Amino acid sequence: MGLVVQKYGGSSVADAEGIKRVAKRIVDAKKNGHQVVVVVSAMGDTTDELIDLAGQVSPIPAGREFDMLLTAGERISMALLAMAIKNLGHEAQSFTGSQAGVITDSVHNKARIIDVTPGRIRTSIDEGNIAIVAGFQGVSQEGKNITTLGRGGSDTTAVALAAALDAEVCEIYTDVDGVFTADPRVVKKARKIDWISFADMLELASSGSKVLLHRCVEYARRYNIPIHVRSSFSGLQGTWVSNESPSEQGARKVEQAIISGVAHDTSEAKITVVGVPDKPGEAAAIFRAIADAEVNIDMVVQNVSAASTGLTDISFTLPKDEGRKAIDALEKTRSAIGFDSLRYDDQIAKISLVGAGMKTNPGVTATFFEALSDSGVNIELISTSEIRISVVTRADDVNEAVRAVHTAFGLDSDTDEAVVYGGTGR
Amino acid sequence: MGLVVQKYGGSSVADAEGIKRVAKRIVDAKKNGHQVVVVVSAMGDTTDELIDLAGQVSPIPAGREFDMLLTAGERISMALLAMAIKNLGHEAQSFTGSQAGVITDSVHNKARIIDVTPGRIRTSIDEGNIAIVAGFQGVSQEGKNITTLGRGGSDTTAVALAAALDAEVCEIYTDVDGVFTADPRVVKKARKIDWISFADMLELASSGSKVLLHRCVEYARRYNIPIHVRSSFSGLQGTWVSNESPSEQGARKVEQAIISGVAHDTSEAKITVVGVPDKPGEAAAIFRAIADAEVNIDMVVQNVSAASTGLTDISFTLPKDEGRKAIDALEKTRSAIGFDSLRYDDQIAKISLVGAGMKTNPGVTATFFEALSDSGVNIELISTSEIRISVVTRADDVNEAVRAVHTAFGLDSDTDEAVVYGGTGR
Numbered sequence: 090m091g092l093v094v095q096k097y098g099g100s101s102v103a104d105a106e107g108i109k110r111v112a113k114r115i116v117d118a119k120k121n122g123h124q125v126v127v128v129v130s131a132m133g134d135t136t137d138e139l140i141d142l143a144g145q146v147s148p149i150p151a152g153r154e155f156d157m158l159l160t161a162g163e164r165i166s167m168a169l170l171a172m173a174i175k176n177l178g179h180e181a182q183s184f185t186g187s188q189a190g191v192i193t194d195s196v197h198n199k200a201r202i203i204d205v206t207p208g209r210i211r212t213s214i215d216e217g218n219i220a221i222v223a224g225f226q227g228v229s230q231e232g233k234n235i236t237t238l239g240r241g242g243s244d245t246t247a248v249a250l251a252a253a254l255d256a257e258v259c260e261i262y263t264d265v266d267g268v269f270t271a272d273p274r275v276v277k278k279a280r281k282i283d284w285i286s287f288a289d290m291l292e293l294a295s296s297g298s299k300v301l302l303h304r305c306v307e308y309a310r311r312y313n314i315p316i317h318v319r320s321s322f323s324g325l326q327g328t329w330v331s332n333e334s335p336s337e338q339g340a341r342k343v344e345q346a347i348i349s350g351v352a353h354d355t356s357e358a359k360i361t362v363v364g365v366p367d368k369p370g371e372a373a374a375i376f377r378a379i380a381d382a383e384v385n386i387d388m389v390v391q392n393v394s395a396a397s398t399g400l401t402d403i404s405f406t407l408p409k410d411e412g413r414k415a416i417d418a419l420e421k422t423r424s425a426i427g428f429d430s431l432r433y434d435d436q437i438a439k440i441s442l443v444g445a446g447m448k449t450n451p452g453v454t455a456t457f458f459e460a461l462s463d464s465g466v467n468i469e470l471i472s473t474s475e476i477r478i479s480v481v482t483r484a485d486d487v488n489e490a491v492r493a494v495h496t497a498f499g500l501d502s503d504t505d506e507a508v509v510y511g512g513t514g515r
Numbered sequence: 516m517g518l519v520v521q522k523y524g525g526s527s528v529a530d531a532e533g534i535k536r537v538a539k540r541i542v543d544a545k546k547n548g549h550q551v552v553v554v555v556s557a558m559g560d561t562t563d564e565l566i567d568l569a570g571q572v573s574p575i576p577a578g579r580e581f582d583m584l585l586t587a588g589e590r591i592s593m594a595l596l597a598m599a600i601k602n603l604g605h606e607a608q609s610f611t612g613s614q615a616g617v618i619t620d621s622v623h624n625k626a627r628i629i630d631v632t633p634g635r636i637r638t639s640i641d642e643g644n645i646a647i648v649a650g651f652q653g654v655s656q657e658g659k660n661i662t663t664l665g666r667g668g669s670d671t672t673a674v675a676l677a678a679a680l681d682a683e684v685c686e687i688y689t690d691v692d693g694v695f696t697a698d699p700r701v702v703k704k705a706r707k708i709d710w711i712s713f714a715d716m717l718e719l720a721s722s723g724s725k726v727l728l729h730r731c732v733e734y735a736r737r738y739n740i741p742i743h744v745r746s747s748f749s750g751l752q753g754t755w756v757s758n759e760s761p762s763e764q765g766a767r768k769v770e771q772a773i774i775s776g777v778a779h780d781t782s783e784a785k786i787t788v789v790g791v792p793d794k795p796g797e798a799a800a801i802f803r804a805i806a807d808a809e810v811n812i813d814m815v816v817q818n819v820s821a822a823s824t825g826l827t828d829i830s831f832t833l834p835k836d837e838g839r840k841a842i843d844a845l846e847k848t849r850s851a852i853g854f855d856s857l858r859y860d861d862q863i864a865k866i867s868l869v870g871a872g873m874k875t876n877p878g879v880t881a882t883f884f885e886a887l888s889d890s891g892v893n894i895e896l897i898s899t900s901e902i903r904i905s906v907v908t909r910a911d912d913v914n915e916a917v918r919a920v921h922t923a924f925g926l927d928s929d930t931d932e933a934v935v936y937g938g939t940g941r
Contacts, residue, residue, distance in 0.1 A: 105568060105571035108572050109572055112572075139591065142531060142591070142595060143594075143595065146531050146534050146535055146538075146595050146596075146598050146599040146602065147598040147599060147601065147602040148602070149602075150598045153608065154597040154598045154601070154607075154608075155594070157590060157593070157594040157597075158590070158591060158594035158598075160590065161587040161590040161591045162587075164583060164584070164586065164587040164590065165565065165568070165584060165587045167583070168580045168583040168584035168587075169568060169572050169580075169584060170572075171577070171580040172576045172577055173572040173573060175573065175580070176572065176575075181580075182579065183583050188659070209659075233614070
């Protein structure tokens with residue numbers, strides 16, 4: 090039996106009862122002969138309460154101090170979890186991100202892990218302890234200041250520790266049973282996925298699936314650490330995310346589906362630059378202006394130029410909360426570029442079909458568009474990768490569209506099996 | 516203008532308003548040209564809430580994890596305080612005990628400071644920042660574990676930092692206006708003391724005065740750091756605690772009183788060992804048994820032996836919460852020592868009169884006893900040092916006794932000046 094890294098989100102340790110329940114589960118893993126390292130988020134609403142306090146003393150809290158404040162949350166949960174485990178007769182020690190050797194850059198509030206030096210963790214587990222590590226936090230290489238990793242940071246802590254400790258698996262415990270073929274709140278017949286490749290999971294994560302964040306999966310792929318996403322409220326197997334399917338590894342028979350799932354995202358807006366002169370360099374000038382404003386864009390489509398006018402339209406999608414910045418940046422370049430007008434539309438949704446199988450299965454695109462068409466959903470933009478097709482529709486159509494596509498690709502479960510237990514941790 | 520260390524207790528930073536008020540006061544000190552290092556306790560009831568949470572997951576929380584948990588409290592208050600100062604346009608950085616170089620032994624929950632290496636604090640203030648340091652916490656020299664200093668630990672942090680940084684003064688901000696000639700809750704006419712020597716303050720602290728703890732004063736005396744105890748709720752001068760009175764320093768005329776104050780303590784119990792054979796070695800055997808049980812005793816009195824029986828009684832006082840332990844230890848030695856019985860009495864109070872002036876003023880003892888006698892208070896035990904007289908009375912008599920003594924030594928103020936603002940910090 091090897092080393093297991095387990096990560097528990099805030100909803101799993103929301104109160105003393107939750108902490109005791111999680112402690113039992115951790116002790117079970119230890120009893121099964123594993124060395125166990127646990128990464129834990131702050132309890133329930135702790136982080137929101139701390140953010141609220143910060144807002145009461147300062148309208149724009151400084152990054153360094155904000156990180157110092159927020160990291161108190163995991164300090165509380167990890168100490169309580171270690172106490173609860175010791176109360177079950179097993180040895181446990183808690184460690185801050187800094188003590189665990191989580192070294193980051195100096196970008197407060199969204200630091201990136203640049204190294205993990207888990208010497209104290211290794212010593213602790215080799216001495217027979219269960220090591221409890223604060224998620225979401227680290228210490229900067231320069232300046233030795235406390236940093237936080239931003240949204241979903243605890244998952245990244247877990248995967249990074251699993252990589253540094255050469256763990257067998259990184260188990261991400263959450264309040265859902267795993268990764269589903271669609272958002273279970275939208276598609277009642279969504280099925281839990283038994284296994285999904287890193288590649289497909291990365292596409293789902295960047296297409297709106299919120300169970301795992303992109304950078305956590307990317308980290309796991311780089312170091313080839315299998316992730317097991319599962320519920321802390323049940324004993325069920327969840328979703329394995331890895332390079333090879335369990336059947337290829339000879340473990341369990343899991344047939345790889347052509348399509349892994351359908352993701353949707355309503356957090357984006359669309360900007361259309363109308364009446365752009367159709368000559369070389371115009372598109373480049375537009376996207377240079379956007380890039381200089383540090384706006385991240387997603388899909389880009391350029392219409393065929395109208396022969397009569399020599400003008401074309403360029404549309405792109407971007408996060409809604411960067412819309413203002415993008416519009417301002419473009420308006421400043423209007424005379425230089427010479428476009429007619431800007432249209433801003435935040436009533437859109439992106440629906441994505443993800444699956445490595447579509448590479449070798451002709452007709453996937455046709456089936457996708459037919460499903461949308463049959464349910465009366467109009468497509469506004471299209472973009473594709475080797476293993477993903479994404480379309481933009483009206484926001485009002487999103488649930489209908491997701492259900493139609495889910496059914497068309499035979500993803501519907503025979504039962505309404507999806508269970509959602511609560512909020513999400515960080 | 517030199518360096519000032521300011522310490523704010525939990526009641527001074529109980530909420531966002533308190534934090535903003537304290538931030539203004541800190542900025543004022545900075546504006547006056549001082550370098551400022553601030554030590555802060557956890558907000559209001561935070562520590563009690565964390566202790567309550569620990570109790571919910573484990574009946575006997577482990578020391579290491581308990582310290583990890585409790586230190587989250589100062590992390591929150593110090594980060595918020597730094598934010599509030601920055602919001603006033605001044606630069607501030609917060610530091611944990613570990614970051615501030617507070618090195619302790621490894622005794623969790625009541626660690627002792629063994630070294631302070633404030634390199635980061637020095638750098639921070641030399642760069643123009645106000646440094647905010649978490650009180651009550653440190654890091655163990657061996658094992659690099661987070662430790663806490665026990666009750667009153669933040670005051671000790673402040674004095675230790677003041678010593679290590681060679682500060683001009685250590686200002687202890689609290690919810691009272693200073694050290695009083697008696698507990699203002701008992702004696703309405705108690706007067707604020709303008710100046711008191713380390714020696715007298717040490718005696719008051721060990722006699723029940725709770726404004727400053729003994730080990731904090733001891734630390735200040737050893738490094739000769741003047742302490743200024745004052746209210747964070749008013750701009751008044753408080754009480755200076757130092758080696759030399761301000762008049763000796765030529766600063767202000769402060770006449771040294773014969774008597775500094777009257778302290779009382781109702782936290783002790785009395786054990787009487789009845790019928791001890793009056794021969795050499797018996798008392799030693801009794802106190803060896805007590806010492807082996809690690810019980811701290813305070814006053815000890817042995818009665819004159821009754822000639823008829825050759826038996827004597829030995830009484831001593833000890834903290835109430837160690838009573839059980841002491842009784843158990845003594846019962847085990849009963850046959851070996853050969854005493855008759857044990858009497859346990861926790862309805863006692865200790866009243867102490869403190870003042871270096873009593874050394875050279877005959878009649879202090881007589882006046883003290885007369886005052887008690889005139890108010891009908893019976894004395895059960897007496898103990899004296901060079902600058903202190905203590906008596907044990909019935910607990911019911913304590914308020915009456917303190918008031919009588921306070922009046923007899925001319926300590927009463929002309930007005931009811933004492934103001935108590937709230938709870939006490941740690």
